[in-house]
Amino acid sequence: MFAAEIYRQRRLNLVRQLKGGIVLLLGNVASPFNAADNCYRFRQDSSFLYFCGLDQPGLAVILDVDSGRETLFGRRQNLDDLIWSGPQVTLQERAEKAGIARSTELSELCEILSTAVAGKREVHYLPNCRAENKIILGDLFGRSPDVISQGVSPELIKATVALRSIKSAEELTQLDEAADLGYQLHTTAMRMAQPGRYEWEIAGELEAVAARAGRMLSFPPIVTVHGEILHNHDRNSQLQQGDLLLVDAGVESTLHYASDHTRTSPVGGRFSPRQKDIYQVVLATMECARELIRPGMTYLDVHLAACRTLVEGLQSLGLMHGDAEKAVVAGAHALFMPHGLGHQLGLDVHDMESLGEDFVGYDDNIRRSSQFGLSSLRLGRELQKGFVLTVEPGIYFIPALIAQWQDEGRHADYINYAKLEKYLNFGGIRLEDDIVVTISGNRLLGRPLPLQIAAVENTLNLVDKNGQDYS
Structure with a gap:
């Protein structure tokens, strides 16, 4: 990863270009090719990498454009994970590597998005080519994966393109x-x-x-x-x-x-x-x-x-x-x-x-x-x-x-x-x-x-x- 400050500044530059609401940055999940525990080599979503740098599956970030609050969502390690995969850094440690102050369980993400939608707040998210992520987005917003792309944010797309096009x-x-x-x-x-x-x-x-x-x-x-x-x-x-x-x-x-x-x-x-x-x-x-x-x-x-x-x-x-x-x-x-x-x-x-x-x-x-x-x-x-x-x-x-x-x-x-x-x-x-x-x-x-x-x-x-x- 780059230094945490680089990712923090990128996210700050992003939200400055948006008028309000919240931004959902969704990372990729592990993708099995013939069994749940037998997965293709993991490749993180590129925009998630650009803004957060975290190269692990099953993560998401919410950026509150109005308050400036940032939260990393993921699943905390349990005993089975420890046995099969060995000790991992904690979810909060991952957040700190990306310059994000707060972390919490992925299970809370749906409630936060539901509250935002109920409050008529704009929820910005990017297009995603992964079928798994379309399903996840559909579940989060209560919509069919077939139509979830209709809700993507042109404002967020343009802001992301403007930032990612100029290489540091x-x-x-x-x-x-x-x-x-x-x-x-x-x-x-x-x-x-x-x-x-x-x-x-x-x-x-x-x-x-x-x-x-x-x-x-x-x-x-x-x-x-x-x-x-x-x-x-x-x-x-x-x-x-x-x-x-x-x-x-x-x-x-x-x-x-x-x-x-x-x-x-x-x-x-x-x-x-x-x-x-x-x-x-x-x-x-x-x-x-x-x-x-x-x-x-x-x-x-x-x-x-x-x-x-x-x-x-x-x-x-x-x-x-x-x-x-x-x-x-x-x-x-x-x-x-x-x-x-x-x-x-x-x-x-x-x-x-x-x-x-x-x-x-x-x-x-x-x-x-x-x-x-x-x-x-x-x-x-x-x-x-x-x-x-x-x-x-x-x-x-x-x-x-x-x-x-x-x-x-x-x-x-x-x-x-x-x-x-x-x-x-x-x-x-x-x-x-x-x-x-x-x-x-x-x-x-x-x-x-x-x-x-x-x-x-x-x-x-x-x-x-x-x-x-x-x-």
Whole structure:
């Protein structure tokens, strides 16, 4: 945990943005996968972590906006707990670690909320993606879990997003820590990109890298030779010489801050000339974005500028033609990159996504587009110092999408469908780094991963055909 004063100040900053009522911060509960005592690895709710720092199941906090009173709710340890789990710190000791003066039994929570509702006081709570927590909220408020999301507080969401979007120095230290271990994650995957390996072997080793460091992955990793499938979690393919291996993976810091990197590597150690051509276009697109990211720029404008660079690169290869600016305005580039340039990063890999992407990535000035491809841009708003975000351009050759657009004659003024026939089995290339917006630009988080073609190939070729690592 950070110092108690950090959490106390965060909660104070939160309630100052609210007009009145009480705030319910609900932590996660243990989730069994085949028996009550046999649970998945626990992961605390990220907003609860941000405001309270307590990383144990079955906790809740009430903040009284009007009186300033704070209370931690939980279950006190009994003899059975002591026998099976050993001595634990007391509930009051947990409260004090978070800078909360008072603690009491979880059983009192329902009565307090009922009293507040009966007194017509506003009860603020956040959206929750966990089914168990929806049931708990439903029980607390006497409503069906199916409709409990209708009572969430937009006021609390906006206040939470405003605070969590700006990362403090302590948070940046955690994010650098996560990115440093991300370096080990991805260089391990690169060195395993050898013919005969299976995708699941590499994915398993990524889990092991995190586990050996006492950490957990920040999301289920994408490890695939079918990079044209954007979120491909099938890991049954055996790597062949000449394949491209796309690995999109991240790991958490000790306090659960996330990394999120992507690298695409040539199986066997060398890119083909055609693979190099596409890789260089993706790299140039990333470099364009990095040059533009600074306070005051909107990420929408950065995305569009990066897409123009992507189009110009594809034009140089004969895959697109016409006016690059008009092609981007029309959305023709989305055939090759049907997703956004990046998203915020923090305690969640898609930071605060459960609170609602439009609350996090957009505002009254920048609205989400409905255009194919651009509608998938998770972050469009104006950037501020302290924002942490990903930069992740890609080029994908998706046969079904190409066939549909070609049949419809879509964007034929900009796309060379005849030449695309030779790329239908290419796959996809994505590159992704994590950065923080600084006062005058941006900086990379953590140790830089191999990115240039020569650096990637050199990393892969530290391993011989027998798997011996010469690093």
